[in-house]
Amino acid sequence: MDIGAIADFIIKYSPKDKKGKTPYAEKEREKIKEYTVKHIFYKTCIIVRDEDGIAAVCRFNISPSGKIAHILDLIIKPKYRNKNFIKRLLIKGLRIWPQVEFLQWEREMKYPDREQRFYPVARMLKRSK
Numbered sequence: 001m002d003i004g005a006i007a008d009f010i011i012k013y014s015p016k017d018k019k020g021k022t023p024y025a026e027k028e029r030e031k032i033k034e035y036t037v038k039h040i041f042y043k044t045c046i047i048v049r050d051e052d053g054i055a056a057v058c059r060f061n062i063s064p065s066g067k068i069a070h071i072l073d074l075i076i077k078p079k080y081r082n083k084n085f086i087k088r089l090l091i092k093g094l095r096i097w098p099q100v101e102f103l104q105w106e107r108e109m110k111y112p113d114r115e116q117r118f119y120p121v122a123r124m125l126k127r128s129k
Helices: 003-013 025-042 081-094 121-126
Strands: 045-050 053-062 068-076 100-106
Touching: 003 025, 003 053, 003 068, 025 045, 025 053, 045 081, 053 081, 068 081, 081 121, 100 121
Parallel strands: 068 100
Antiparallel strands: 045 053, 053 068
16 A cells, blocks of 8 residues: 555645645645554555545544544545545445444534534435435
8 A cells, every 4th residue: 555645645635724725735744644554554544546546535533432433534536525425435434343323523624613513324324415
């Protein structure tokens, strides 16, 4: 697995905040690689590939109870950004962590004033759009 390619993907496709800035800069490339290696080791990183390379990267932490997946990064190539693709990522993650019942997204960058919310996995899987 090419960790450098994963870091490049994260830097290129990470979402921008309200001021148009990305949370990751090229200068943080080594730190991104280090974190990615750790998440791969702990099976808390999902990487989806397409014919051109990487299509999505999702990095998350699992709560001590194992019931909550805290989504740190969910970076998807623009052509795949729709709810069905996220649903496929969720299914792939649940094969590794079947006890997860809730998802919680990191919101500090884009929505710093919003309260943290928990989304039931069952509800996410029922969405059809």
